[in-house]
Amino acid sequence: MITLYQFERTWDIPNLSHFCVKIETYLRMAKLPYEVVCTLPLKVPRGKLPYIEDNGRKISDSLLILDYLQSTYGDSLNAGLSSEEKSIAKAFQRLIEEHLYWVSMYTRWSYSDANWQ
Ligand SMILES: N[C@@H](CCC(=O)N[C@@H](CS)C(=O)NCC(=O)O)C(=O)O
DSSP states (O other): OEEEEEOOOBTTBSOSOHHHHHHHHHHHHTTOOEEEEEOOGGGSTTSOSOEEEETTEEEESHHHHHHHHHHHHOOTTTTTOOHHHHHHHHHHHHHIIIIIHHHHHHHHHTSOGGGOO
16 A cells, blocks of 8 residues: 655645645546555655655655656556657646746745735
């Protein structure tokens, strides 16, 4: 059984962390059995969440986690994509994780207390 370490669920959303949502959504969509353990970044190997434990291996970083899951259990979700579709998916992933991520962090944390919730 895969163990997913992530932040505690908050309000009515799966997780406050985009990267934790990314991994839990992948596990659900790929129908891989998993359990969630709630923790905080200070207590985990590289100081960031999410990370997983599987068959004695600890893996941090959502990119490396997905690589591990896909190479270990197969890639049922992306199997039907053409090379062009995989390239477009990679471009959107970069846009969302490396650019739009910071916009959402800014609106959550930076310019108004009212944004918090
Ligand atoms: N590149 C990492 C980013 C993970 C990340 O930034 N996690 C944040 C929460 S969204 C975190 O744990 N931050 C704790 C900290 O920086 O102290 C991934 O894809 O998993």
